[in-house]
Amino acid sequence: MPEIKINHSKITDIETVIKLCPFGAIEVKNGKVSINELCKLCRICILKGPKGAFELVEKQKRQIVKEQWKGIAVYADHFKGHIHGVTYELIGKAREMAKKLDYEVYALICGSCINKSAESLLEWGVDKVFSYDYKELKFFKIEPYTNVFCDFVAKVKPSVVLVGGTNLGRSLAPRVAATIKTGLTADCTLLDIQSNSDLDQIRPAFGGNIMAHIRTPQHRPQFATVRYKVFPTPERLKKENAEVVQCTIDTEKLSSRIVILDVKPKPKTLNIEEAEVIIAVGRGFKKREDLAMAEELAELLGGHVASSRPLIESGWIDSHKQIGLSGRTVKPKLIITCGISGSIQFRSGMSNSDVIMAINKDKNAPIFQIAHYAIIGDVYELIPKLIEKIKTSKTTLKN
Amino acid sequence: MNIVVCIKQVPISSDVEIDPKTGTLKRDGVDSKINPYDLYAIETAMLIKEKTKARVTAITMGPPQAKEILREALMMGIDKVVILSDRKFAGADVLATSYALSQGIRKLNSADIIICGKQTTDGDTAQIGPELAAFLNIPHAAYVSCIREVKEFSITVDCDMDETIQTCRLELPALITVGIEIGQPRLPSFSLKMKTRDRNIDLFSLDDLSDKNEDNYGLNGSPTQVIKIFPPESRSEKTTWEGDAETNASRILSKLNEFKII
Incomplete structure (x- = not known):
């Protein structure tokens, strides 16, 4: 956001300067001219005030080196090793976008005894599957899952991370995004990627009959969740050199303040x-x-x-x-x-x-x-x- | 025990339109209400209060008009209400909103259980609860369908995990998000309305929070940016059938046959 900077040495007549602003945003504080919250950035003070007294400055923007963040990662949602269908749909979308930038497609899977499931993801055109296989990850607990996710992001530095909009994904993705302090767009209905790796995220917004086009221009990775059945399931594809990477993490990061007492299948209702x-x-x-x-x-x-x-x-x-x-x-x-x-x-x-x-x-x-x-x-x-x-x-x- | 409920003001009607020429929102004069899911959050807090004599605070962030929903919360039995309001909070996305809320809750200085509605009906993102828990560094459980037990240092809940119900015990302080399964929210009471009409509404502005760096709030603190809003596309190739029910029923039937549904 730009703001108005005041060069006090260029101001000789304080009274006239105060009257410049139609919104009353110029005031005198402790004997000095200052600008209060009524400022609308209309720039009248710059145009009509003493030359050089008011100046519009762009605030120093946070800068990231986008080239350091590469690849598109998909979180592999599963229950006891059974991969949720939304995962394949997201891999399909990731493949499509990765092609444009010559990126790799990654999958992140965490759980206990998930070797087979990790291997099976290689049949869907993923370049690398990063697997965190620990008994502490057998059931979904928010803190260890978040720590694993953050560890993966720090090691792999993907530009884009896609998470399925399941109840698990909608609990995990925001927790991870907030921990990394990056942006997350929920329930996207359209995704595309720019040549500078900015992710175009489109979703309904404002609770009305409106779509919003959202970007995360100064933060990486760019997180998005997508609901099941929004994108089509892709064709299977086995890439050469595709591999499962076994990852390790400090066991203290797997501790939790949550105890799972019971996991019951939900009464079978129609899906x-x-x-x-x-x-x-x-x-x-x-x-x-x-x-x-x-x-x-x-x-x-x-x-x-x-x-x-x-x-x-x-x-x-x-x-x-x-x-x-x-x-x-x-x-x-x-x-x-x-x-x-x-x-x-x-x-x-x-x-x-x-x-x-x-x-x-x-x-x-x-x-x-x-x-x-x-x-x-x-x-x-x-x-x-x-x-x-x-x-x-x-x-x-x-x- | 102290409980904090996070509530949000949402537009009553979803008939928000966009001006195709200017690309801006036509949102004038839209009335507001408490986000319906937040009523279940308040109800959950009240049920726990009945059993534990907890003290319940409701917090919201928004323009000064959002005080209206805090009044309503008081009528439902909330003990104390706080609004986070500052020009510098404006334009916040999920990250900046949940950060500001976390700062407001830290200022309250004692929150054992934080309860949020599972999502709002305007943004529908369902992200604030988990992001808020991340900033407070406390465990959370989303999509809680039932509160099983509340003890001095723990809460036991059922979470809806789509295919399964996961029963878990969270160490306090903890955050939960709740939905419709909790049970019908109580109605605002007239006697509470009279009793609380002079109740003070605390206002926290940026200066009251411990992190006063304005780069962390509002538009400045928001990684996501809305670059454009536009009306959704309509289908170009469309068949419209008017006329009487008899004719239309026949038309539908022939299509059902064509698509081999029957």
Whole structure:
């Protein structure tokens, strides 16, 4: 941020100088002219004041040597060695960007007895897998995982670090970014890299119908998280000389003030991320009982019901069935949105679906901006009709 | 025991628009409320308070208008409220925001448990809690779905780890982030409103914090920079169907057949 510097020797008439500023930002403090917080950097004082008395100076900016930071790293999210799908998607994006700058692609994996998993990552076009294999890392505890991550960053100095937007990733990435004091952009929907290695990060912002283009120009590494199913899974690729690097760390850095008492699998609920057909319901539904027609339609199409935020908040639908930035990202073959206006948060969670059919009464609803099929109508009239027609066509087929 | 709850003021409506010509936000006259997830953070603090007689402080950072949500927090049973407000805090990204909060909490001088909502409904980043814990150098657990036990020196919680529920005991001081699973937040009470209407709201500005270096706050202290904002793209090739339900149902059916869904 620039600021105004005052050359006191060039000021002879203090009274006139004070009147220069239309915002009253020039004042006298301890007998000296000074500038207070009302300054808008309008530069009137520079133009109209005594020559050389006021000067605009760029504050000394933090400078980093970007060339010292090379390569793109992906955090390999896994549970007991089973690699989470988001990891492959991020490796795919890392490969794409690394090509532009002739960078290497790295994966960081930490856990206990993870040799096989570390090896398996080599089949996805990674140049080096950095593995921290310690029994203390068997379960996710924030401090040792953070220490390992910071150790990796200090040793390898990657320019970009990508972390999957799982609950683990969304807890770990910010902790690491803050420890290193660098920037982190959450839930990016688009990523690209400039020739000077600045990462272009695009995400919905300000809780509104707006996208923000974000950069981290003076800090390295540049951290970004991306949700599962935002990027496609890449082709497998085995690079020559690709290798697993076993890393060591002081065991004292693996200590924690957290004790894991129990790890239970969550009651098996449907993962809407895996559904091929989704009927998404929203505020267009006036009563909880009315959701029955959405359930029926979903069943007829072999799909599942999911929802936007309002119905989750009203408690009508279970929170793990929420689509959107605060819920899940889905990419089914077909999604039919019923009575959803389509906030940017919701749309970011489903805009990559193969086919989007949107049903809404309001023809100006934002959901129609991304729909392949925009159907203007009332869900209360349309869905029962559709159910009836599907049933008829099914019986006709049987006969 | 002392509990600190971090809360944020968010716009009530998400109908924020962008002026395509100037590229600036049209955000005038947007009303604000407490971030809905922060209500669960307050509720969590109240549940712990009922059992342990803890003293609960709510802290927020924002313009002076953000005092409104602190008043609401008082009506829910919060004992003490603090606002971090300074022109030099403006334009802060996650790092600068959580750093300022960490400085504010250090000034409070005693926080055994810090509770944040798991995310906000405007930024949706879910980063402040973990970054704040990093600056305070205390353990944290995010996505806490249940508080099992609170003791003098520890808190035991269930964390939602997507596929599993991890039960863990954190040494105090510690930070947790909570969501909807905690249970319905209590409503603001009228009697508390009357009782707390003259309650002082403490204001911390940069001069009150121990680190007074303005390069660590606001826009100056923010590594990430928004270089452009723009409206999301709309789909160019789109089929629009108006007309009656009967016709539209037939059209949908024929597409379902075409895509081999049926």
